[in-house]
Amino acid sequence: MTEEKRTIVRVIGVRKTFTMGSQTLEALKGVDLEIYAGEYVSIMGPSGSGKSTLFNMIGGLDKPTEGKVFIDEVDISQLDAYELAWLRNRKIGYIFQTFNLIPVMTALENVTLPMTFAGMNGDDAQEKGIELLKLVGLGKRFQHKPLELSGGQQQRVAVARSLANDPAIILADEPTGNLDLSTGEEIIELLQKLSSERGVTIISATHDYKMLNVSDRVVWVRDGMVDRVERREELNITIGGIGEKLTGRKQEPGGA
Amino acid sequence: MSRSGAVLDRPEGGPGRLITLPFSKSLEISFKSLRVRFFRSMITVSSLVLAVSFLAFVLVNLDIAAGLLEHGGRDAVRALSQAGYDVDLAGGAVAMSAKERWIVILSLLVCTVGIVNAQLMSVTERFPEIGVMKCLGALDSMILKLFLLEAGMQGLAGAFMGAVLGALFSFLVGAVRFGSGVLAEVPVGSVLESVGLAVLGGCALSLVGVLYPAWLAARMEPIKAIRSEH
Structure with a gap:
């Protein structure tokens, strides 16, 4: 499985400083990271660790103050607005903590919207959208509006939407x-399942410990730096103590 | 492993590389989002309806007066002067009084400010939605297009309602003031022209009003837009 690794995300010396009035806050202090195609990577860290900032950089949603982010060997800071939109549309699928479906559209319309942007014709998009909704287990509820669905179902729609244009990477933020x-x-x-069956690279920022069991690698972020990167095999040995190691408090379910 | 094998090509045009939103689709999206937020849109439109109906009322009043002047001779001149019109006997024309003109301009101004205000609020409410669209690959211009289309439709519907309302009211007032015979003398062509002018003006105001809010929305960084709901 790991014989021929192809790097799909490469983060080199990324720093990010936020300026708030007269104060500057260094959210990332030089991060280097490589993520391989087909991997399931979790970025873990307490709030304020720079985890979300790193995550946004990888997703092309934010630009680093210093350093470079390559997606499929393309430096995303060099992309113009159009190319960035293209990247978001075709290469990356986003899943958010708050689902972020478009409330005025049905589940199916939400899933087909990225396909419409990609210029796919209406009938093909409908067909593919229904197929994707079946894949995530919502085959029958595609005409429902997001607010008529439960949280779990909404997130399933969001997963289906993230797959709309067969992206190479899925970014899941909590x-x-x-x-x-x-x-x-x-x-x-x-x-x-998506990661193993479709070979999609999944990168998720989380502090949900349930994620650890399925991740190929876990990247621990602390104080704007990569603290350590652990493979799943190494994790199993230490899993008992992870909660306290990371935050000093006991594990809590969900943890928003 | 097989599906992720594609290399990121630089999108330099060519088939399959484009980001689009066909006009019919954007029309569909904006129409749907208007329909879903029907009550909200009504509030945005209401000030436009009022201002346009006032404009149409004043314009059609003038048309009615002109018709009266043409057919009524000296009696008409006296009646019109009594009703407060500026009658230009030599030219055979009736004009708005300066005060009236100012009130019309003021009402249109107030209406525009009202539209900007209502649209700003509605755009702010929709920041997360706009952020999501951008994450899914929407370009700034698409967001702008969606909002302009919505405003255009709102403007058209609101201005049409307002203009018809204003014209009807003007007929009513004319009939009461000068007797119902006056309606027979109304120049239909110029009334239609006035109504058309009021509709066009209303549409323009609606578009002007949404310009700044839509520009604000379109330029929003996706991540900020999504976070703004928390």
Whole structure:
């Protein structure tokens, strides 16, 4: 499985400083990271660790103050607005903590919207959208509006939407943060299935420990730096103490 | 492993590389989002309806007066002067009084400010939605297009309602003031022209009013837009 690794995300010396009035805050202090195609990577870290900032950089949603982010060997800081939109549309699928479906559209319309942007014709998009909704287990509810669906179902729609244009990478920002324990587990299972069956690279920022069991690698972020990167095999040995190691408090389910 | 094998090509045009939103689709999206937020849109439109109906009322009043002047001779001149019109006997024309003109301009100004205000609020409410669209690959211009289309439709509907309302009211007032015979003398062509002018003016105001809010929305960084709901 790991014989021929192809790097899909490469982060080199990334720093990010935020200026708030007269104060400057260094959210990332030089991060180097490589993520390989087909991997399931979790970025873990307490709030304020720079985890979300790093995550946004990888997703092309924010630009580093210093350093470079390459996606498929393309430096994303060199892309113009059009190319960036293209990248977001075709290469990356986003899943958010708060689902962020468009409330005025049905589940199916939400899933087909990225396909419309990609210039796919209406009938093909409908067909593919229904197929994707079936894949995530919502085959029958595609005419429902997001507010008529439960949290878990909304997140499933979001997963289907992220797959719309067959992206190489799925970025999931706390995908289980707003879900209860069992629905969260279902979503994690779904993501893992996608990763193993479709070979999609999944990168998720999380502090949900349920994610650890399915991740190929876990990147621990602390104080704007990569603290350590652990492979799953190494994790199993230490899993008992992770909660206290990281935050000094006990593990809590969901943890938004 | 197989599906992720594609290399990121630089999108330099060519088939399959474009980001589009066909006009019919954007029309559909903006129409749907208007329909879903029907009550909200009504509030945005209401000030436009009022201002345009006032404009149409004043314009059609003038048309009616002109018709009266043409057919009524000296009696008409006296009646019109009594009703407060500026009658230019030599030219055979009736004009708005300066005060009236100012009130019309003021009402249109107030209406524009009202539209900007209402649209700003509605755009702010929709920041997360706009952020999501941008994450899914929407370009700034698409967001702008969606908002302009919505405003255009709102403007058209609101201005049309307002103009018809104003014209009807003007007929009513004319009939009461000068007797119902006056309606037979109304120059239909110029009334239609006035109504058309009021509709066009209303549409323009609606578009002007949404310009700044839509520009603000379109330029929003996606991540900020998404976070703004928390």
